[in-house]
Amino acid sequence: MADTQASYAELVKLKREQATLGSVSALVGWDQETYMPAGGADFRAEQSAVLAKLVHERATSPRVGELLDACAQDRALGDASPPTGASLREMRRDYDLATKLPGDLVAELAQTGSLAQEAWKHAREGNDFQAFRPWLEKMVELARRKAQCYGTPEGGEAYDALLNEYEPDARASEIAGVFEPLRERLSAFIAEVRDNGTPPDTKVLGTKISEGAQHAFGIRVLDAIGCDLNAGRLDTTTHPFCSGMAPGDTRLTTRYREQHFSDALYSTMHEGGHGLYEQGLPKGGELFGTPLAESVSLGIHESQSRLWENFVGRSSQFWTWAMPIAKDLFGGALGGVSVEHMTAAVNTATPSLIRVESDEATYNLHVMLRFTLERAMMRGELEVADLPGEWNRLMQEMLGVEVPDDARGCLQDVHWSFGLMGYFPTYALGNLYAAQIWETIRERIPTLDAQIERGSFGELLGFLREHIHAHGRRYSAGELCERITGKPLEAEPLMRHLASRVKPAYGMA
């Protein structure tokens, strides 16, 4: 027993060193996107590679395997202390995943992925799918080999092995079971809105607001929702992101366009939601480096960002509080705009071509389309050569949109070029988890609307802290969902949420 405790202590120490190197790697990545001078780019790749190698060595160290085995001998360790048991379970999962991939496959994925990404850039610029095709074929083949190394879970499919990297234990069949009804309901809903509603006037979102004023507004909102900017910061990058890089150090980025202030606001709130999760994870004391201080899954992470961005940020209650602040900071630029007008403007449901520019309602259809296609490619039911045709057909079927060219079609996203398959569905899962959790929160905090109207977000954040953030990876995403909402994930809450926001905006209330 004493031996096992020593083994567990050594394991925690090794994992902490691995996580510390991971945190340095995250800083190096953050710097690359924020302040690194252009001349540093070539060597930056070498710095990242050395750190990745050191992290990988630690993740796959035989010593970790020995210690896990030693701890497994001791049932008391798992049973007596549930968090420790969960920590060991998740460490075992990480170790098994990391050791299943042979080094040469990892290297080939990195190298071919890097070349394929370059090829994708040129293909997208030149609207030339044929130039990208051989690279995508290679990446699909490598993804298949990767799935083979991981092994198909019992009763599952090869795609599940990839999904598992981002959404542990999720199954494509289960996701499809939620996505399919959602897809039907959403397509119908969007058609209904198109046919029976009056689109809101969104010109207000094009009001010219200086970058400085937008930044001040973003900081004010982050501070109000509970982001600790003494343990984090907000910078500007081409693509917004959040890096919860280390204990006490969570960095957010956003981007500003003078005539699209709501883009920056919602990017900031989105990353702020990720940041609140990172700041709520118990990284203090001895826990940093263990699964207990880590996020559950990409889906749950995304649920936190979407909850603040959409469920809070696009509500009339939010704008009741935020409008006077915006008017003040924007120097009267929004002078005559009402809360109702602003709320309607940020709740459209208009099909469009590009996922990252789509609104809250149509976004999920873009994601489901990608899920359908990548799953089919992994199953061998869809050839890469047939991807553009199938993409365009589904865009028509699901969103009613004609795709004019591949650059605005199947070449628009970077993900597949470096082998990210099984990643897209986590975006929609995030929306679904957020919706289902949001319904529960609204029941449990009956005064939530009034709280938000006066800019009081503490009870909401406290709920997320207690029921999600504090647990780290102790429970799986599915378990968390059931513990909080009493039900497995389903499509209805998201549909109810969208209807409650979009219908009033289109005068259909």
Place this chain on the structure above:
Amino acid sequence: MADTQASYAELVKLKREQATLGSVSALVGWDQETYMPAGGADFRAEQSAVLAKLVHERATSPRVGELLDACAQDRALGDASPPTGASLREMRRDYDLATKLPGDLVAELAQTGSLAQEAWKHAREGNDFQAFRPWLEKMVELARRKAQCYGTPEGGEAYDALLNEYEPDARASEIAGVFEPLRERLSAFIAEVRDNGTPPDTKVLGTKISEGAQHAFGIRVLDAIGCDLNAGRLDTTTHPFCSGMAPGDTRLTTRYREQHFSDALYSTMHEGGHGLYEQGLPKGGELFGTPLAESVSLGIHESQSRLWENFVGRSSQFWTWAMPIAKDLFGGALGGVSVEHMTAAVNTATPSLIRVESDEATYNLHVMLRFTLERAMMRGELEVADLPGEWNRLMQEMLGVEVPDDARGCLQDVHWSFGLMGYFPTYALGNLYAAQIWETIRERIPTLDAQIERGSFGELLGFLREHIHAHGRRYSAGELCERITGKPLEAEPLMRHLASRVKPAYGMA
């Protein structure tokens, strides 16, 4: 022969990985001073410690020793290719130095140094030398143990072993041989100026200039002198520094005070000089990580910063070029100020209490005082208890200044608190090297004055690139000095330089 080349290639590869980790460590250090949120401070120490451990493991790896031995068998490797021979010589030096210190001493130095530094902070704030005394005694004792581990060089003294870390192969006796005449000449010179000159009007330096305008001016100057800001950047920190952290990535910092624009300018030019050296070191291709891509010594590094800060930046030729630019960027704030007036204002020679606030002429006396005292402490000729009295006596003797309290006396600098002994003299060595090299440059580039007057610094930088930067550590500091100037280091050039600048400023020309 083929084997030896393989050994050398492996050595270069190992050293490159070590340097890459060092570069990451430098980035982590830079971030700590620039953008890290306060909440990240505690964990930052852990990140730095893990990186330091990894670098140390590589620096002391037995494999490096084996490879160095293997390469040493092959005379051809050293003889046939002088840079490779020099590279091996310096790698051997680094390895011997790194392996001579036992791990527990390194740890004790770090830990006690960290506590002593905290004690120093409080002691300085509270003007309480007695509170710091036991800590300084410990650090002196640790420095002695460190010197013992390194071993006293033949014919030298224990202090030389410490000096060697910063100024390879330098001897205290040789430094004293240059410092002693310099000290006498300087003290006499400062007295002469005080008694016979009229101090210049320096009120112009207090003109209020916005931080933005100062920054724009600094960037303009850096760009003109040849700093590649596409391969570097300029940020703001409490204490200015330069970190030539990686190939293509050299970061400078400065600080701005609205009513002291010349402070920021000269800090920027000082760090810019360090930066030009870092950017001129041959870090490309396979060389990064080898001594051929590294700076010779702190003294030579400082010579480069001081050359641009003082020899260029305080010249009337510089101001002939820079004055119209400053007037333009500062929005007329320097409207009526002449080049002569500005040049005089930045060339004072007024004894003062604080080293870092002292002028170019008196600065060296502050350094020599510290050299005298730390050498005496290492020799056991000065007890820590007697330090304040001796400090105050020397301040009176060398600078004619009465020290009112220890906070502004022997407690003013941080260096000794974490065991930096043998470091101070490199500051004055930098001034001496700069002066001697500057005289040679003025002979070799007869039109230098005219070039500077029109803001053309390319030929000057080209000379430094060719004769200093390009060599890395191929030649020692002393060899470089002799190769460039034809003479060993001496005090006269610096005295001639100071007289040429200070006397006109005091109306003594």
